[in-house]
Amino acid sequence: MAAALTTISLPSLQKIASGKVRDLFSLPDPNALLFVASDRLSAFDVVMTNGIPNKGAILTLMSAYWFRVLSERIPSLRTHFISLDVPAGIPAEEASVVKNRSMQVRKLQVLKIEAIVRGYITGSAWKEYQARGTVHGLAMPQGMRLAQKFPSAIYTPSTKAEAGAHDENIHPDDAWKEIGDRETADKVEALALTIYKAAAAYAEERGIIIADTKFEFAKDAEGNIYLVDEVLTPDSSRFWRKDGYEVGKEPDSFDKQFVRNWLIKEGLRAKEGVTLPEDICVATGEKYKEAFYLLTGTKFEDAANN
Numbered sequence: 001m002a003a004a005l006t007t008i009s010l011p012s013l014q015k016i017a018s019g020k021v022r023d024l025f026s027l028p029d030p031n032a033l034l035f036v037a038s039d040r041l042s043a044f045d046v047v048m049t050n051g052i053p054n055k056g057a058i059l060t061l062m063s064a065y066w067f068r069v070l071s072e073r074i075p076s077l078r079t080h081f082i083s084l085d086v087p088a089g090i091p092a093e094e095a096s097v098v099k100n101r102s103m104q105v106r107k108l109q110v111l112k113i114e115a116i117v118r119g120y121i122t123g124s125a126w127k128e129y130q131a132r133g134t135v136h137g138l139a140m141p142q143g144m145r146l147a148q149k150f151p152s153a154i155y156t157p158s159t160k161a162e163a164g165a166h167d168e169n170i171h172p173d174d175a176w177k178e179i180g181d182r183e184t185a186d187k188v189e190a191l192a193l194t195i196y197k198a199a200a201a202y203a204e205e206r207g208i209i210i211a212d213t214k215f216e217f218a219k220d221a222e223g224n225i226y227l228v229d230e231v232l233t234p235d236s237s238r239f240w241r242k243d244g245y246e247v248g249k250e251p252d253s254f255d256k257q258f259v260r261n262w263l264i265k266e267g268l269r270a271k272e273g274v275t276l277p278e279d280i281c282v283a284t285g286e287k288y289k290e291a292f293y294l295l296t297g298t299k300f301e302d303a304a305n306n
C-alpha cells in the first residue's frame with residue numbers, strides 16, 4: 001500500500017493554521033492562501049494516527065470539481081476556489097507534496113457555523129428523532145423510518161467547536177447567534193439549501209444519494225458570502241448508492257461510515273490515538289475513489305495525472 005501523507009511539510013511557506021485534515025499556508029498574495037489536504041482521517045471529531053493514501057488528493061480534486069459544477073448551476077454563487085495550480089516558485093520537492101492535494105483559495109473570514117443540510121434521516125438526526133420526535137429541535141412528521149427522505153431537505157446547523165471540542169446540533173433559529181446577525185444567517189440557510197438541492201439532483205443522475213452534507217461559508221470585507229472549505233466530499237457528506245437504497249435499512253456505507261462502523265464495533269468511538277487496520281484503510285481508500293469516479297465520471301488516477 002502506498003504511504004499516507006499525514007504531515008505536510010512546506011518549509012518555503014508559512015503555515016497559518018492546521019485543522020484535523022487540512023493545513024493552511026500563506027501565499028505571496030495576502031488575499032489568498034494555500035489550502036492543503038493531508039491524508040489524515042477524522043471520525044467522531046478525533047484524528048486517527050494513520051491516514052488513507054491519496055485521500056487528500058481525492059478530496060481536493062472532488063471539491064474542485066464540485067466548485068465548477070455548482071458555479072455553472074448556480075451562477076450567482078461565490079466560492080473561495082481560485083485554482084488547482086501549484087504556487088509558482090516553490091521548490092520542486094514541495095511542489096510534488098502539494099500537487100493534486102492543494103487549492104489556492106481566497107482567504108476569508110469563516111462564519112462560525114457548520115451549515116448542515118439533510119435530505120434523509122440518519123445519524124444524529126435519527127437518534128434525536130427516535131428520542132424526541134424532532135431533528136435539531138424541529139418538529140418532524142410522525143412515523144418516519146430510518147433513512148427515509150424528508151418531505152423536503154432541511155437546514156440543521158451545528159456550532160463550529162474549537163479544536164478538541166465537539167460540535168453541537170442547534171435549532172436553525174439559533175444559528176444567527178453563532179454567525180452574528182440574522183440577515184447573514186438567513187442568507188446562509190437559503191444558500192445551503194440551494195446548493196444542497198443542486199448537488200443532490202446532480203448526484204442522483206449519477207446514482208448517488210447525498211443523504212446529508214456540511215458546508216462552510218465565509219464573508220469578505222464587503223459582506224459578500226462565499227462557499228468555502230471542502231465541498232460535497234465523502235468526508236463532509238454521507239453518500240449512499242441509489243441502487244439498493246431501502247427505507248428502514250441503514251444503507252451500505254459509501255464513505256467514512258465504514259470507519260465509523262468499525263470504531264463503534266471495536267468500542268473505539270471518539271477515542272484518541274486509534275490506528276486503523278490496514279484493510280479498513282485500503283477499503284476506505286477504494287470507497288473514496290469509487291465515489292470520485294461515480295460523481296465525476298473520471299478515474300481518480302486519470303484526474304490526478306492531468
Ligand code: ATP
Nearest residue numbers: 018019020021022080105106107108110216228229
Ligand atoms: P474545523 O472544525 O475548524 O472545520 P477541521 O478540523 O474540519 O476544523 P480542516 O478541514 O482540517 O478543519 O481545515 C480547514 C480549515 O480551514 C477549517 O477551519 C475551515 O473553516 C478553514 N477554511 C476553509 N476555507 C477557508 C478560507 N477560504 N479562508 C480561511 N479559512 C478557511
Ligand code: MG
Nearest residue numbers: 019021229230
Ligand atoms: Mg473541515
